[in-house]
Amino acid sequence: MFWKRNSQKHSPRFGALEILKYIGPGFLVTVGFIDPGNWAANVAAGSAYGYTLLWIVTLSTVMLILLQHNAAHLGIVSGLCLAEASTKFFGKWTGRMLLTSSMLACVSTELGR
Numbered sequence: 780m781f782w783k784r785n786s787q788k789h790s791p792r793f794g795a796l797e798i799l800k801y802i803g804p805g806f807l808v809t810v811g812f813i814d815p816g817n818w819a820a821n822v823a824a825g826s827a828y829g830y831t832l833l834w835i836v837t838l839s840t841v842m843l844i845l846l847q848h849n850a851a852h853l854g855i856v857s858g859l860c861l862a863e864a865s866t867k868f869f870g871k872w873t874g875r876m877l878l879t880s881s882m883l884a885c886v887s888t889e890l891g892r
Contacts, residue, residue, distance in 0.1 A: 824832055850861055857864060861881075866874040 853864055854860060859867065862878055865877045869877065
């Protein structure tokens with residue numbers, strides 16, 4: 780049996796390369812969060828409103844983490860992207876409403892830049 784042949788005790792190592800293996804994808808996602816348009820919008824909002832909008836940065840970061848986590852799990856398990864899964868597993872009208880709302884969200888995000 781496989782588990783009896785390879786019964787070596789596993790001792791996890793947490794060196795710099797091991798930690799970077801888990802942190803690396805997070806750095807790639809944050810690159811989309813730190814583009815010049817986003818910086819310009821943040822500086823303009825900060826100069827106009829000060830620290831009163833700082834809670835939005837925290838909320839948007841939490842929402843970004845949740846969305847990326849769920850989308851990654853969907854892709855790993857089903858092999859489908861979010862748009863493909865919504866058209867496959869929801870009805871025709873529900874899938875179209877979901878895709879339309881996500882398209883409008885993308886457009887409104889780009890208009891802020």
